Amino acid sequence: MPIPLSSPDITEAEIEAVTAVLRTPQLSLGPELPAFEAALAEYHKVPHAVAVSSGTAGLHLALLTLGIGEGDEVIVPSFAFVAVANVVAQVRATPVFAEIDPVTLNLDPHAVERAITAHTRALLVVHTFGIPADMHALRSIASRHNLLIVEDACEAIGAAIMNPEGSQTVGSFGDLAVLGFYPNKQVTTGEGGAVLARDTAHATRLRSLRNQGRMPSGDWLDHAEPGFNYRLSDLACALGRVQLSRIKEILALRRNVAERYQQLFIEAAIPGLEVPPLHLPDCRISWFVYVVRLPENVDRERVRSTLAERGIGTGRYFAPIHLQPAWRTLPGAASLQLPVTESIARRTLALPFFNRLNSDPQEQVVAALEQAIADVKNSTIA
Numbered sequence: 618m619p620i621p622l623s624s625p626d627i628t629e630a631e632i633e634a635v636t637a638v639l640r641t642p643q644l645s646l647g648p649e650l651p652a653f654e655a656a657l658a659e660y661h662k663v664p665h666a667v668a669v670s671s672g673t674a675g676l677h678l679a680l681l682t683l684g685i686g687e688g689d690e691v692i693v694p695s696f697a698f699v700a701v702a703n704v705v706a707q708v709r710a711t712p713v714f715a716e717i718d719p720v721t722l723n724l725d726p727h728a729v730e731r732a733i734t735a736h737t738r739a740l741l742v743v744h745t746f747g748i749p750a751d752m753h754a755l756r757s758i759a760s761r762h763n764l765l766i767v768e769d770a771c772e773a774i775g776a777a778i779m780n781p782e783g784s785q786t787v788g789s790f791g792d793l794a795v796l797g798f799y800p801n802k803q804v805t806t807g808e809g810g811a812v813l814a815r816d817t818a819h820a821t822r823l824r825s826l827r828n829q830g831r832m833p834s835g836d837w838l839d840h841a842e843p844g845f846n847y848r849l850s851d852l853a854c855a856l857g858r859v860q861l862s863r864i865k866e867i868l869a870l871r872r873n874v875a876e877r878y879q880q881l882f883i884e885a886a887i888p889g890l891e892v893p894p895l896h897l898p899d900c901r902i903s904w905f906v907y908v909v910r911l912p913e914n915v916d917r918e919r920v921r922s923t924l925a926e927r928g929i930g931t932g933r934y935f936a937p938i939h940l941q942p943a944w945r946t947l948p949g950a951a952s953l954q955l956p957v958t959e960s961i962a963r964r965t966l967a968l969p970f971f972n973r974l975n976s977d978p979q980e981q982v983v984a985a986l987e988q989a990i991a992d993v994k995n996s997t998i999a
């Protein structure tokens with residue numbers, strides 16, 4: 618049996634909810650949209666959530682809503698999904714890549730501080746692989762330099778930072794925050810995303826921009842500014858509502874899978890292999906993917922193809938954005954020094970990881986990885 622890299626967890630409840638929408642005439646802009654948005658806002662304890670057609674669409678609208686544009690710089694990680702750079706360019710601003718912390722793989726606050734110039738307007742903070750970024754340090758930098766913060770929580774719904782007063786979920790720290798619901802995420806709507814907002818004017822602008830720039834109170838043909846069709850259908854919202862209602866169960870299942878991997882890797886003791894941290898101080902991790910680092914000098918592509926021959930899906934999360942053909946030519950890219958990003962990205966390997974992954978296939982994955990690393994090492998020496 619093949620073991621995929623990821624797999625959505627759809628129960629009868631999701632199927633019934635989507636089917637129920639199909640029996641109504643309102644497949645879009647019906648009652649599921651505000652209901653899903655209200656559930657997202659309540660879960661994150663923020664006043665507003667605006668559902669959109671993808672996480673990328675959400676990032677795009679977040680930057681537009683905050684007025685980021687030509688001449689502005691936005692600090693982003695290079696060890697991230699490429700959308701974080703694409704959307705900055707799409708609003709005609711410039712992404713400035715900053716170094717990450719080698720443990721959390723999130724933006725290193727010291728590196729962020731060094732990357733600030735007179736043109737910096739915002740920090741685009743990704744909670745990579747479901748580990749919360751250091752929001753206390755980043756917020757203090759932002760307030761000292763008068764910068765905006767957009768959180769990219771697309772990989773991290775339900776992750777939280779523990780304060781003396783209790784826990785605070787990611788997505789509630791920034792001026793705006795973005796969630797993503799692609800099928801490999803913890804909560805899925807097929808395709809989809811949402812922007813969380815604290816400011817009512819921001820929420821109004823987001824709603825207008827996702828719907829062709831229509832005025833909120835106006836007619837279908839009244840347009841306040843040029844906008845987009847970034848709407849999310851009621852079918853998707855119904856699916857998302859059930860998924861969100863199951864989030865506690867989903868996060869617990871994923872945590873179990875991560876703990877089982879950890880145990881198996883401790884037993885296997887593969888020399889030079891590094892596993893992700895299970896616990897970090899003052900953090901609740903929301904497990905998105907399970908990414909190990911291969912031993913130095915092991916040919917990752919050969920390990921991947923050996924595993925693929927056995928039906929085991931893997932990913933190489935992430936390829937540094939600043940080294941991509943699309944971004945290498947950015948002014949300043951040639952002199953950019955991101956040694957942590959580059960050395961870690963060369964070694965990362967995402968293993969099969971989803972809610973219903975059982976111990977048997979997990980044992981197969983770990984055994985196959987151990988064998989593949991040994992084979993590749995031996996043939997390199999020979």
Ligand SMILES: *Cc1c(COP(=O)(O)O)cnc(C)c1O
Pocket residue numbers: 671672673674697698700701743769771772797798799809810
């Ligand atoms: C998944 C993801 C997104 C959004 O992706 P879409 O496919 O557009 O929904 C954005 N940022 C990060 C870091 C992601 O992992």
